[in-house]
Amino acid sequence: MNTPNTYIGGHVERVEDARFLRGAGRYIDDVTREGMLHACVVRSAVAHGRLVSIDAEEALAMPGVHAVLTAADVTGEIPTIPFRRPNPKIGPYAQPVIARERVRYFGEPVALVLADSPELAEDAAELVLPEIEPLPAVVTRDAALAAEPLLFPGTTEDNLAAVFTAGKGDAEAAFAGAALVVGDSFSTQRQTALPLETRGLLAEWDADAQHLTVHGAAKLPFFNRRAMAKMMDLPETSVDYVEHDVGGGFGARGEFYPEDFLVALAARITGRPVKWVEDRREHFAAIAHSREAEAQVELALDASGRILGLRGEMFMNVGAYVRPNGMTPVRNCAQFMSGPYRVPNIALQATAYVANKTPAGTFRGPGRYEGSFFIERLLDMAAARLGLDRRTIRQVNLLTNAEMPYPLAQIRPSDGSRAETSCDSGEYSEAFHRCLQAFDWEEKEKLDGRLIDGRYHGIAVSCFIEGGASGPAETARIQVAGDGGVEVYVGSSAIGQGLETVMAQIAADTLGLPMECIRIYHGSTTYLAEGWGSYGSRATVMGGNAVREAALALLARFRALAARRLGVGEAEVSVVGGQAVGPDGAVLDLADLAAEGLAGEAKFLNSDATYTNGTAAVHVAVDPETGRVEVLDYVVCDEVGRIVNALTLHGQVTGAAVQGFGSVFGEELPYDDDGALLVGTLADYLVPLATDYPRVRCLSLESYPSPTNPLGAKGAGEGGIIPVGGAVANAVASALRAFGVAPNHLPLSPARVWALLNPPD
Amino acid sequence: MEITLTVNGRAQALELDPRTTLLDALRDHLQLTGTKKGCDHGQCGACTILLNGRRINACLTLAAMHEADEIATIEGLAPPDDPGALQAAFLHHDGFQCGYCTPGQIVSATGMLEEARAGWPSHVSPNLEAEVALDRSEVAERMSGNLCRCAAYTGIVEAILETAEQERDVEPREAAE
Numbered sequence: 001m002n003t004p005n006t007y008i009g010g011h012v013e014r015v016e017d018a019r020f021l022r023g024a025g026r027y028i029d030d031v032t033r034e035g036m037l038h039a040c041v042v043r044s045a046v047a048h049g050r051l052v053s054i055d056a057e058e059a060l061a062m063p064g065v066h067a068v069l070t071a072a073d074v075t076g077e078i079p080t081i082p083f084r085r086p087n088p089k090i091g092p093y094a095q096p097v098i099a100r101e102r103v104r105y106f107g108e109p110v111a112l113v114l115a116d117s118p119e120l121a122e123d124a125a126e127l128v129l130p131e132i133e134p135l136p137a138v139v140t141r142d143a144a145l146a147a148e149p150l151l152f153p154g155t156t157e158d159n160l161a162a163v164f165t166a167g168k169g170d171a172e173a174a175f176a177g178a179a180l181v182v183g184d185s186f187s188t189q190r191q192t193a194l195p196l197e198t199r200g201l202l203a204e205w206d207a208d209a210q211h212l213t214v215h216g217a218a219k220l221p222f223f224n225r226r227a228m229a230k231m232m233d234l235p236e237t238s239v240d241y242v243e244h245d246v247g248g249g250f251g252a253r254g255e256f257y258p259e260d261f262l263v264a265l266a267a268r269i270t271g272r273p274v275k276w277v278e279d280r281r282e283h284f285a286a287i288a289h290s291r292e293a294e295a296q297v298e299l300a301l302d303a304s305g306r307i308l309g310l311r312g313e314m315f316m317n318v319g320a321y322v323r324p325n326g327m328t329p330v331r332n333c334a335q336f337m338s339g340p341y342r343v344p345n346i347a348l349q350a351t352a353y354v355a356n357k358t359p360a361g362t363f364r365g366p367g368r369y370e371g372s373f374f375i376e377r378l379l380d381m382a383a384a385r386l387g388l389d390r391r392t393i394r395q396v397n398l399l400t401n402a403e404m405p406y407p408l409a410q411i412r413p414s415d416g417s418r419a420e421t422s423c424d425s426g427e428y429s430e431a432f433h434r435c436l437q438a439f440d441w442e443e444k445e446k447l448d449g450r451l452i453d454g455r456y457h458g459i460a461v462s463c464f465i466e467g468g469a470s471g472p473a474e475t476a477r478i479q480v481a482g483d484g485g486v487e488v489y490v491g492s493s494a495i496g497q498g499l500e501t502v503m504a505q506i507a508a509d510t511l512g513l514p515m516e517c518i519r520i521y522h523g524s525t526t527y528l529a530e531g532w533g534s535y536g537s538r539a540t541v542m543g544g545n546a547v548r549e550a551a552l553a554l555l556a557r558f559r560a561l562a563a564r565r566l567g568v569g570e571a572e573v574s575v576v577g578g579q580a581v582g583p584d585g586a587v588l589d590l591a592d593l594a595a596e597g598l599a600g601e602a603k604f605l606n607s608d609a610t611y612t613n614g615t616a617a618v619h620v621a622v623d624p625e626t627g628r629v630e631v632l633d634y635v636v637c638d639e640v641g642r643i644v645n646a647l648t649l650h651g652q653v654t655g656a657a658v659q660g661f662g663s664v665f666g667e668e669l670p671y672d673d674d675g676a677l678l679v680g681t682l683a684d685y686l687v688p689l690a691t692d693y694p695r696v697r698c699l700s701l702e703s704y705p706s707p708t709n710p711l712g713a714k715g716a717g718e719g720g721i722i723p724v725g726g727a728v729a730n731a732v733a734s735a736l737r738a739f740g741v742a743p744n745h746l747p748l749s750p751a752r753v754w755a756l757l758n759p760p761d
Numbered sequence: 762m763e764i765t766l767t768v769n770g771r772a773q774a775l776e777l778d779p780r781t782t783l784l785d786a787l788r789d790h791l792q793l794t795g796t797k798k799g800c801d802h803g804q805c806g807a808c809t810i811l812l813n814g815r816r817i818n819a820c821l822t823l824a825a826m827h828e829a830d831e832i833a834t835i836e837g838l839a840p841p842d843d844p845g846a847l848q849a850a851f852l853h854h855d856g857f858q859c860g861y862c863t864p865g866q867i868v869s870a871t872g873m874l875e876e877a878r879a880g881w882p883s884h885v886s887p888n889l890e891a892e893v894a895l896d897r898s899e900v901a902e903r904m905s906g907n908l909c910r911c912a913a914y915t916g917i918v919e920a921i922l923e924t925a926e927q928e929r930d931v932e933p934r935e936a937a938e
Binding site: 013014016017018019020021022023024025026027029030119194195196197198245246247248249250279280495496497498647648650651652654655656657658659681682683687688689690691693694696 | 778780788793794795796797798799800801802804805807834835836839841844848851852853855857858859860861862863864867897898900901902904905907908909910911912913914915916917918
């Protein structure tokens with residue numbers, strides 16, 4: 001059992017788990033309301049076309065069907081979904097909440113059926129007949145760039161949603177003076193985050209109070225409330241987003257989606273609670289996709305392997321519309337491709353083009369995973385050309401703590417506070433050495449490239465940074481209840497990462513109380529006037545520091561109230577372990593003063609990113625007959641500034657690494673030439689199982705606290721996935737060195753690896 | 762149609778559309794929402810329940826087929842105030858993150874441990890006749906029908922192994938007495 005003030009960094013098991021273990025977790029589909037209607041979304045089965053009409057007559061005639069809503073039921077302009085990172089170019093590409101005259105992707109909502117049961121709604125949805133005149137679908141980059149056809153004719157002149165540059169120094173001069181330039185083409189495949197719980201919402205409209213409540217919030221309830229209020233033409237205070245348990249987020253769940261508006265509109269029109277829960281097939285077409293990127297990039301080096309410059313261009317297929325977070329992977333890929341390395345000169349261009357596919361958003365490590373894959377491949381190619389050890393070429397370029405803060409490339413057009421950002425702290429070679437030591441590189445290197453029992457063995461190392469602590473602020477309020485319990489309200493959201501535990505640890509330590517006294521409330525707009533949420537690996541840093549500051553404010557108030565009650569000066573009162581002690585030994589508990597309004601509030605402001613750094617090493621065996629790659633060992637070491645909870649950190653890092661293997665080896669969302677999504681079930685989209693990647697080891701360091709926040713913590717929820725593509729591809733290349741293969745295109749499915757070994761003549 | 766389902770030892774009469782799956786009957790008609798729906802296709806394991814002690818995907822069967830059966834769900838595995846050895850091991854080994862697959866994992870593990878005790882071999886068992894010795898690969902193989910997108914598999918497998926070992930330690934003593 002921990003004593004107060006030792007929870008942070010101690011072995012603390014998760015507090016939320018008791019309910020999960022009993023089946024008492026309460027997820028959105030477990031929430032019901034008396035008299036609620038069930039919604040089913042009618043989606044376009046055509047990727048690109050003119051929406052001529054919608055015949056809902058037969059559906060409406062079914063007993064138990066209450067309404068079929070279409071664009072005609074939206075008064076005025078169809079609202080479009082706002083951007084998280086606005087920029088001047090993307091405006092015309094915003095997604096309308098329902099299609100009116102044109103559909104632009106397979107799965108785009110065209111109508112919403114409301115019925116007494118989900119089964120009835122689904123049956124009725126099949127009877128709703130949209131008439132769509134098909135147009136040629138834009139599926140490939142070439143078609144998109146050729147503007148054949150335009151997705152937004154009359155509004156835009158091309159299919160380019162945005163072009164970002166990431167710049168630093170003078171790349172042209174650096175390349176002119178380089179001893180070696182290596183370059184190639186790379187690509188990563190379209191994927192999605194795939195939380196196990198599909199998305200769902202339950203909306204309630206209180207006509208008397210003119211108040212809307214949306215259940216099923218995740219990630220960023222306050223942003224979504226603002227968006228909803230604007231679309232509904234309501235004051236912000238007339239909308240609430242309520243969070244329940246959330247079955248996984250990974251970047252995709254919780255953004256504002258078309259269904260957010262449609263379900264709320266349905267509740268407002270019918271005056272009844274309306275619930276919508278996706279089925280799995282629908283989920284694949286509706287939730288944001290990510291990662292479809294191509295790159296042509298080059299690295300300039302001197303003879304000793306020092307990086308002089310990085311340049312090139314990337315193209316990202318962002319789907320039919322720019323969703324709230326659609327630009328994040330695009331700009332991140334450009335800004336963070338340099339990773340943990342000293343790259344003095346950078347000229348990268350990232351182009352986001354639209355195509356008739358599901359609109360893109362984020363998936364864990366957005367853009368960073370892609371960029372890391374590109375540069376790590378280039379480094380191994382450069383090492384081979386220079387005759388350098390693959391460790392050396394990384395070691396000489398890893399950043400040192402003496403160089404901090406180290407500026408990364410600047411993003412233009414500027415898209416907010418992170419357009420300019422700097423690594424905050426860390427001796428990046430530390431995690432590198434610890435990783436290789438744990439991996440036992442010297443011993444495993446003896447197997448590298450060798451054929452053993454019919455399989456080629458290969459090893460590789462890959463280094464990364466992970467940006468965290470998305471600004472600008474987070475809020476918290478702490479109050480003492482009548483029973484002496486401490487209620488902590490925080491703007492951060494729980495998306496399965498153990499938020500309640502971490503916040504309770506921080507509150508307990510700051511207040512000097514046992515964790516059992518702390519109750520955590522989070523993720524709903526009902527708790528706080530403003531807040532932000534959980535994205536960009538920010539909750540522990542931003543929410544954690546807000547909780548800490550609120551706790552300090554509460555202690556100050558406790559001291560003041562106690563001094564007044566005891567009739568002494570504040571300086572004479574000592575506050576320890578939830579008790580105020582006067583000069584004569586008189587003791588007051590928190591509960592004694594609860595009635596006097598014992599509370600503390602804080603808004604933690606921070607616009608500086610934290611950068612966790614780390615290194616991963618992998619050992620694979622490749623079967624040349626089948627192309628199957630087995631991961632024999634994987635070690636990742638990261639330096640996170642301060643470890644608040646080693647158990648949840650370990651879970652995040654390992655879980656992310658395994659998701660990375662899923663990304664590298666199998667998960668893919670292919671489309672046919674007409675823009676139809678070819679994945680509809682978990683039998684088509686192969687995510688890792690218990691049997692797949694059992695050998696993942698991780699270790700974490702806390703040697704360089706982040707100077708950006710009093711806790712010293714750095715965001716750490718995404719880093720585990722970032723280096724996986726580069727590490728695995730380089731290990732496969734190393735294993736198959738005798739064949740001179742270049743695994744530059746993901747996924748490394750058995751078929752693709754086999755094709756690398758058996759190129760067509 | 763009218764049907765009586767016996768769930769967690771309690772018989773309950775229901776009026777159901779004959780097409781209702783067992784999963785929907787449990788969740789929507791008996792309010793036993795601990796059993797989760799992740800795919801409705803038998804591909805994720807989140808809806809795993811015990812049917813006469815044997816684990817099945819509740820989404821792949823119709824409620825109407827199980828009038829005579831004993832059904833156990835996560836809610837019936839352990840009393841609320843006493844989590845049970847398997848549940849405690851999940852907590853200790855951090856065998857989850859978001860918790861959505863957890864009920865299915867716990868129920869599946871319960872059924873799986875019983876299968877192993879009964880000597881059922883798996884795809885990776887070296888000997889089909891011998892007593893089952895659970896190790897990492899046996900547990901992973903036997904749990905491969907339960908998807909965990911948070912990928913807490915290491916913790917899940919360790920939790921189950923620990924529970925199996927505890928049972929093995931306890932059983933011979935009981936037998937001796």
